[in-house]
Amino acid sequence: MFVVIFRAKVRSTDSEYTQVAARMRELALGQFGCLEFTAVTEGQDEIALSYWPSEEHIRAWKSHAEHVLAQQLGRERWYESYVVQVAEITREYKSRL
Numbered sequence: 001m002f003v004v005i006f007r008a009k010v011r012s013t014d015s016e017y018t019q020v021a022a023r024m025r026e027l028a029l030g031q032f033g034c035l036e037f038t039a040v041t042e043g044q045d046e047i048a049l050s051y052w053p054s055e056e057h058i059r060a061w062k063s064h065a066e067h068v069l070a071q072q073l074g075r076e077r078w079y080e081s082y083v084v085q086v087a088e089i090t091r092e093y094k095s096r097l
Contacts, residue, residue, distance in 0.1 A: 001035070001089045004058060006048040008074075008082035010041065017078050020070050027066060033057040044080070051089075058086060 021039075028034035028050060034057070039048035052058050061067060074082070 001092075002052045002055060002058060003087050003089055004048075004050045004052065005085040005087065006046075006050075006082065007085075008046045009080040010044045010046050011078055011080040013078055016073075020073065024067060024070050027064065028061055032061040032064070034061070055086070 025037050025039075028037055033053055035051040035053060037048070037050045039046065041047075052061075
């Protein structure tokens with residue numbers, strides 16, 4: 001399993017941002033094999049974690065036309081800066097509390 005870590009400094013958001021973010025989440029989970037997607041924002045910092053079964057799934061998602069457009073809008077309007085990291089998860093532990 002792989003995780004994509006997206007960290008951004010938010011410049012500004014608007015109603016279109018909210019709609020695009022919801023659509024991207026829907027596509028990733030519904031059509032591209034994303035296993036889990038979690039995003040949090042605190043002040044100007046946004047972090048999104050998405051979990052994927054393979055790098056091929058991630059590459060297909062990255063190059064999808066709607067996602068490419070969303071990336072462009074992010075660079076032009078919503079994000080001051082961002083970093084994307086892809087990592088393989090080799091071990092996982094769970095606990096019931």
